[in-house]
Amino acid sequence: MNDNFSPLSQPQPVYIVDTTLRDGEQAPGVVFTTKEKIAIAKLLDEIGVDQLEAGTPIMGGAEAEALKLIVKLGLRTSIMAWCRASINEVKVGLACGVDALEISAPTSDIHIVQKLKTSRQAVLENMVEAVSYAKAQGVYVSVGAEDTTRSDEAFVIEYALAAKKAGADRLRYCDTVGIIDPLALCERIRRLREKVPLPIEIHAHNDFGLATANALAAWQAGASFISTTVTGLGERSGNAALEEVIMALKHIFKQPVIYDTSKLKPTCNYVATAANRIISVSKPIIGEALFSHESGIHADAALKNPATYEPYPPEEVGLERHLIIGKHSGSAALRNRLGELGIELDKATASRLLPAVRDFAIKHKRALTGTDIIYLYEQLVPRP
Numbered sequence: 001m002n003d004n005f006s007p008l009s010q011p012q013p014v015y016i017v018d019t020t021l022r023d024g025e026q027a028p029g030v031v032f033t034t035k036e037k038i039a040i041a042k043l044l045d046e047i048g049v050d051q052l053e054a055g056t057p058i059m060g061g062a063e064a065e066a067l068k069l070i071v072k073l074g075l076r077t078s079i080m081a082w083c084r085a086s087i088n089e090v091k092v093g094l095a096c097g098v099d100a101l102e103i104s105a106p107t108s109d110i111h112i113v114q115k116l117k118t119s120r121q122a123v124l125e126n127m128v129e130a131v132s133y134a135k136a137q138g139v140y141v142s143v144g145a146e147d148t149t150r151s152d153e154a155f156v157i158e159y160a161l162a163a164k165k166a167g168a169d170r171l172r173y174c175d176t177v178g179i180i181d182p183l184a185l186c187e188r189i190r191r192l193r194e195k196v197p198l199p200i201e202i203h204a205h206n207d208f209g210l211a212t213a214n215a216l217a218a219w220q221a222g223a224s225f226i227s228t229t230v231t232g233l234g235e236r237s238g239n240a241a242l243e244e245v246i247m248a249l250k251h252i253f254k255q256p257v258i259y260d261t262s263k264l265k266p267t268c269n270y271v272a273t274a275a276n277r278i279i280s281v282s283k284p285i286i287g288e289a290l291f292s293h294e295s296g297i298h299a300d301a302a303l304k305n306p307a308t309y310e311p312y313p314p315e316e317v318g319l320e321r322h323l324i325i326g327k328h329s330g331s332a333a334l335r336n337r338l339g340e341l342g343i344e345l346d347k348a349t350a351s352r353l354l355p356a357v358r359d360f361a362i363k364h365k366r367a368l369t370g371t372d373i374i375y376l377y378e379q380l381v382p383r384p
Contacts, residue, residue, distance in 0.1 A: 004353040005145065013225060014219055015129065015224060016050050016228055018044050019227055020228075033198050038069060039244060040270065041054060041276065043060050044230070044267065048142040051158065055082070056083070067097075067098065072097070080100035083102070084120040085123070085126040087130055090103065090134045100141070103143070103168075104143075104144070107147060107156055111146060120155055127162065131166040137255070149175045149177075150177070150184070150333060152224075161195075169199070170225060173200055175205055178204065178205035178237065180214060182210065186220065187221075193221070201224075202214070202225070202238065202240075205239055206240070207304075208237075214240070215227070216249075220253075227240065230242050230268055247264075248286050251312050261313065261317050291314040294329055295330075296330020296332070299329065299330060325337050325367060327358050329354070329358070329361075331350035337373060341370050
């Protein structure tokens with residue numbers, strides 16, 4: 001385990017475990033090249049995430065080679081490999097040179113019986129055997145309880161205690177199909193912490209749009225590690241989004257996070273391009289529309305003090321502020337935009353120009369460009 005990763009050396013009481021290179025790439029149709037994986041690992045390291053879950057080495061071939069190359073980069077962050085509760089898979093993971101392993105096994109009966117065709121006891125035995133072997137090799141071990149939120153709580157506690165006894169360093173609590181709500185999750189995490197003296201990681205999926213909310217709720221209840229992916233990329237509806245979690249910790253919960261938020265937007269752009277995904281303009285934190293104002297009341301207030309309608313400065317995440325001229329614009333924004341174009345406009349002229357601006361936006365069903373605005377202005381105020 002990297003000394004830099006030790007929670008005792010970190011000033012903040014929360015640690016980000018990013019799984020873009022593992023769970024993110026498991027999104028349907030997403031494939032990262034080795035070059036892209038290396039670039040993503042470097043970008044996440046520059047942001048300052050605490051650990052990268054960088055792949056599934058048992059897949060062999062390019063997957064294992066990419067892991068080895070990422071390890072050789074000498075990044076500050078800890079590099080983790082994902083494997084099932086099997087000594088053979090643990091050996092394959094260790095051969096990649098990683099300093100941490102995620103050893104995962106299901107704890108819900110639907111997974112144990114329907115997927116594995118086995119028993120709870122067999123799951124426990126396999127997990128303990130794999131964890132004991134991995135710890136004997138001197139690596140950091142996180143034990144995943146797949147489908148935890150649909151598991152019998154008594155068995156989850158038994159599983160966690162067995163993992164602890166085998167030497168596990170933390171437990172990954174998984175909302176595998178995203179079916180729990182934040183309040184219920186808080187209660188479950190609190191009950192688990194009362195019974196098991198093991199650090200907890202929350203791994204939340206977004207099937208009902210609650211992944212980020214659930215991740216933060218679990219953290220509030222005492223889960224000190226949060227699993228994320230860039231843009232929320234991942235299986236089905238994805239996972240808790242890295243950029244949402246970090247900015248919520250910083251601005252909603254006022255945590256002294258050490259992550260470089262100015263790199264969030266470029267990192268999200270790179271991952272989206274590599275994944276062949278489009279980032280919605282209204283995507284929280286990094287969407288282009290987040291700091292764009294069109295409504296007259298909003299734009300006027302933003303001109304006076306951006307904090308009236310912005311939760312934080314756009315520069316924090318690598319964005320810029322834009323005042324959009326369209327159907328809902330007011331005269332203040334119009335005068336400001338024309339000023340940027342080198343035309344000083346008085347209030348009376350702006351009021352006369354505004355109806356033409358709104359009619360243009362309605363007719364063309366879009367915002368106006370600088371050229372559009374100048375054209376309408378010259379129609380109203382012909383050049384001498």
